[in-house]
Amino acid sequence: MSGPSAPSVPPLPPYGPYRQDCPWCGSRRLRARLRGDGPRQGAPRRSPVERCADCRHVFRNPPLTPAARNSVLRAGVRFRHALAARAMLRRRPDPESWLDVGTGDADFPSAARAYFPYTSFDGLDPTPRVLRAREAERVEEAFVGRLTDPHIEARLRERYDVVSLVQYLEQVADPRAELRGALRVLRPGGHLLVDVADPRRLFPVHPVGLNAELVAQGCTVLTGARAQRVIARKDASVA
Ligand SMILES: [Zn+2]
Incomplete structure (x- = not known):
């Protein structure tokens, strides 16, 4: 007989119980x-x-258990953020100033900083989460509001080398107005990064889509017609 062994806490199972039936139709095949x-x-x-x-x-x-599924989702978001940062790195390796729009808790600037250690990242968000992000030193300057707010535009006009909109345009009521606002806070020659699942479906009433809108606003689109990450250079001042 062995003595009492140290009780060990069983690890949380990462998976739920095995299913015998299809979760969609109930078939057991x-x-x-x-x-x-x-x-x-x-x-x-x-x-x-x-x-x-x-x-x-x-x-x-x-x-997967819900906790494991959440961690898989978070890993997927981090992976997308890294891909977006690297896509910009190939076109603009040394921006001094970068504004992330709809930044929330500044997850994207935190990921991008690994590729741009000398860049100053600011964040804009409609919620005060961006202020917490600044307190946590995830962004240098924090602005609460939207690109279409006159006080934001007046303060940030032509200030940034890069402006990023990562999974943002598809959530706003007027994506075309936000896009124009993003171009106004870019310096001439600055680069815009728009990351959307399907850029061609952003403007349902405007069938030519995001790339055509960017060209109409005086930009050169540097990515392909079907890219999920659109990078464009602002060639002229936007009214
Ligand atoms: Zn089935």
Whole structure:
């Protein structure tokens, strides 16, 4: 008989229980698509992907717990932020001043700083979260408001080498007005970064879309017609 062993706290399982049925249609005809690393004994190291033979729904089984799913989502956001920063680095490696619009807690400037250690990042957001971000030294200057606010425009006009709108335009009521505001706070020769899931669907009443709007506003679009990250250079002053 061994003595009392130190009680160990079991780790939180990263996956929920295995499902016998399709979460979409309830069918039990499930087919593994990717195999996990030897399941059965203890927790599997990763969740295999299964496909329903009836409705073709594809899902992780066992599913991730909500906490694990959130951490996967956060990792995805960090990855997108890094890709956006690197896309700008190829076109504009040494900006002095950068405004991130709709910055929230300044997650994007925090990620971009790894690629632009000598750049001064400011943040603009409609909420006071940006003030907390400044207190946490995630941005140097914080502005509460929108690009379309006259006091913001008057203060920031032609001040920045780079302006970024990362998953922002698709959330605002008047994306075209915000886009023009972003161009007004850029210096001539400055670079605009717009990261959207599908830039062609931003302006549903304007079928030629984001790139055409940028050209109409005096910019040269440096990315392809279908890019999810649009980078444009402002060639002239915008009225
Ligand atoms: Zn199904």
